[in-house]
Amino acid sequence: MVERDAELAIVDEALDQLTGPGPDAGGALLAFSGPAGLGKTTLLAELRRRAHARHCTVLAARGGEQEQSQPFHVARQLIQPQLAGTSEQELRAALGGWYSIVGPALGLCAPEQGVPPDPQGLRDGLDWVLTHLVVKRAPVALVLDDAHWADPESLGWLAAFAPRAEHLPLLLVVAYRPDELPEHADAFRTLPGRAGQRPLPLAPLTPAAVATLVREAVGAHADDAFCQEAWAVTTGNPFEAVELTAKVRGKGLTPVEANAPQLRDLAAAQRGSGLVARLERLGPSTVRFAWACAVLGTAIPRDLAARVAALGAEEAVDATRRLRDARILSAATAEEPDAGLEFVHPLIATGIYRAIPDALRVALHGKAAAAVVDAGLGSSAAARHLLETHPENDPWVVRTLREAAGENLRAGAPEAARRQLARALLEPPDFDERAAVLYELGCASLLTEPANTVNHLRAALAEPSDDPTLRQGIVIRLAQVLAHSDRLAEASESLAREIPYTQDVRARLRLQSEQFMWDAFNAAETDSPARSRRLARLADRLTGRDLTERYIIGLRAWDACLRGEPVDVVLHHAGRVLERPFSWAHEDRGFEVPVLAAMVHMYADRPGRAEELFEAGTAEFERHGWRGAHLSFAYSLRAYVRYRRGRLVEAEELARAGLRLAERVGRRTPVHWYAIAILLTTLLARGRSEEAWELAQEHEYGSPFPAAVVFPDSQTVYAELLLSRGETRAAIVELEAVDRRLTPRGIQNPSWCPWQLHLARAVAADDPPRARALADDAVRRARAFGAASGIGQALRVAAQVAAPEDRARLLQEAVTLLSASPAGYELACALAALGTELRDADLLTQAVVTARECGADGLAAETTEVLLGLGGAPPHGQAWEDGLTEEERRAADLAVRAEKEPVPEVVVLPAPDWDLSSACRKLGTDRPGLREALEAFARSST
Secondary structure, eight states, X not given: OOSOHXXXXXXXXXXXXXXXXXXXXXXXXXXXXXXXXXSHHHHHHHXXXXXXXXTOEEEEEEOOTTSTTXXXXXXXXXXXXXXXXXXXXXXXXXXXXXXXXXXXXXXXXXXXXXXXXXXXXXXXXXXXXXXXXXXXXXXXXXXXXXXXXXXXXXXXXXXXXXXXXXXXXXXXXXXXXXXXXXXXGHHHHTHXXXXXXOOEEOOOOOHHHHHHHHHHHHOTTOOHHHXXXXXHHHTTOHHHHHHXXXXXXXXXXXXXXXXXXXXXXXXXXXXXXXXXXXXXXXXXXXXHHHHHHHHHOSSBOHHHHHHHHTOOHHHHHHHHHHHHHTTSBOOXXXXXXXXXXXXXXXXXXXXXXXXXXXXXXXXXXXXXXXXXXXXXXXXXXXXXXXXXXXXXXXXXXXXXXXXXXXXXXXTXXXXXXXXXXXXXXXXXXXXXXXXXXXXXXXXXXXXXXXXXXXXXXXXXXXXXXXXXXXXXXXXXXXXXXXXXXXXXXXXXXXXXXXXXXOOSHHHHHHHHHHHHHHHHHBTTOSOHHHHHHHHHHHXXXXXXXXXXXXXXXXXXXXXXXXXXXXXXXXXXXXXXXXXXXXXXXXXXSOSHHHHHHHHHHHHTTXXXXXXXXHHHXXXXXXXTTOOSHHHXXXXXXXXXHXXXXXXXXXXXXXXXXXXXXXXXXXXXXXXXXXXXXXXXXXXXXXXXXXXXHHHHHHTTOSSSOOSBOOSSOHXXXXXXXXXXXXXXXXXXXXXXXXHHHHGGGTOOOTTTOOHHHHHHHHHTTTOHHXXXXXXXXXXXXXXXXXXXXXXXXXHHHHHHHSOHHHHHHHHHHHHHHHHTSSOHHHHHHHXXXXXXHXXXXXXXXXXXXXXXXXXXXXXXXXXXXXXXXXXXXXXXXXXXXXXXXXXXXXXXXXXXXXXXXXXXXXXXXXXXXXHHHHHHHHHTOOGGGHHHHHHHHHHHHO
């Protein structure tokens, strides 16, 4: 290599760091950029040689101009060779739970039927596989050449993974042409800077370097003028300079000044029309063979190229020899004598491909598609060729593209599937097949192009079809994409239009269940009470015999919870739903109703049961590779359950994990609203209001609020944030808007949205009667629902705004109720308020201990200050332990046995039993749920 000493020194330094001993050893990222022909491929080949010499495992791949539309083409080149010869059993053992997620993308197994992984889940799986390989086979050099031609799926994955190289025994090296990076690689263009380095641009050779190349090839007697002209006609491009010297040597041209003018013609023969003319001199059959190779791309099987070129085996061998002699195809290597054919340089491949007459190039791609399928390489390999053909109303093309799209969709490459189905639509499909293709196209573009998905699905509905199942699927998918685009009213309307024309009773019920669901999530629903009545009448007569009926019953449980019907009614319907296993990742259903069935347990003071359901649902999401919005929802809502239990440290950790995932989905999406609202609520409970405000500002949390129902309610959380900053007037405006939004819908449960309690606090200073009326109404509603945590919270706030003589009574009842509930944070708040009101050091001590157990640092500090003011000493309690103590278990057992005793006519609230209180908080249940919670605890302990 000439004039690449600086680059090779950097390579050696990186390899020394990778393979050396000591704490400074580690990975790095190198990026080489430069126009075509400047020696990137040669430099990477030398890097691979030096890495092998240092006993590194080398993973190598190369982007291909013709393979860009083939998803995971580069990822397969990198990883497949490392797993070659591994049995399915060994692969399953090595990849564990990732086998069915990454296996299809890497070509290691066929996609399974069922729900596909989302793109983020697949990337996470590829991250795991590559990290596992790197650790197992360290040190590793990963080398990607021609990254500008890498497929979008592989390139996006590697661009996101690359910064990790510095924390692994991995040297990641890429080379690309900066002017040819496609739009989907913009992130990759700036990657080296983010990793702490700059791209290393390769410079053209100097005249002295070209002279060295010339003299090494034709002799030291080459004169200066000849060498100078060689540099001038090649502009110092290493590839062109090497090719030119080979031509000079082949022609036996004397390297003197008199022959210098001939160099320009020789150089021109290496590119453009000169390359074409040189190829044509090799004969028609060789030209056809070269064209076939250019169409097929890289690693070309000779027999496949022969079939595309319509040549016999002997003709193909002869054409290969001629092309190698002409330095168009690379010579076979001793290491891989049977490897596929490759062009000497991508410039030659590009030049030949672009020289093929347009009509003939299209025809060759069509022949290549058929040849690929006949060779058993599958419809996905054929699809990239069919994308280059013209529509001809060919059913085979439509069928092949649909098969390829189905494989890619199940393998986690929806964008590739979208391209293939869009092309199938142009073919066009047969009249009776068009609706199905439009439906599949809508499914493929759901995540990437929701607006276009709506258009595709509406077009599918406009097509005449005699398949009612297909039509139902189209309507349901259309409603789903409209709802996920924050267009819930349109989602409901699309279902409402279809329901009257659906003849099959079960199909009509399925559409009704979907409409009920999207109406439940529509914050601006205009006829909510009437919808609730219809839902109640329908659900109460259903038996739950199939999934559709169970979904409707689940929606009934949620609706009853929002409206504040008695908690026993809510749990009764939730129990009907959960009598049999309830999948969160059903292929044909959303995850919304399983989430709602879990959440009603939280509001009904059974958060332990809610957590069980969320843990199972989260595990199911992860098994299927759903690691985007689905997993973010799961983490965020689990955080909310922990918040309601008063486990604020864990709640914050989960909420931050949910927010990190939501950020990958996008800001101001439904999942982002959930993540931010729950994290803000948790931070406020921990006493970090300033941090909460900064987070809200950073994420533009505020008006306009989403059209979809979010819990906790976004606008109410924002008002609570304003109250924490003393912006009372602004908070009142927001809370009154919540009133106008929720009250007409009949949403009356303060356990779900305590807007009345916040508004009572906000108006107390200026309008005490209104504050007391609001708080009293909230207490009434909470009692109607019947969850001890909700009643206790309402009583605590009612005491805050009540007349002085009423405060202690209200707070005593609040403490008693909350002490037998799972709501640890609310209990700490009530204890602190009662202890302060009564100036009771024992109660304040219990409040400090409980606040510390919860992680409510602000409340603990404030209460400690009050305690010290009364002459008390701050407690030094033991750390919170999840397991039940003997005393707590005994108290819980006694409470269960007491449930069987007759209820006295006059009920007197008992004094708090702190062992029982701890048991309720640890088990995540109220007193009526202790029996089931103890049984679940016993099962989990065995």
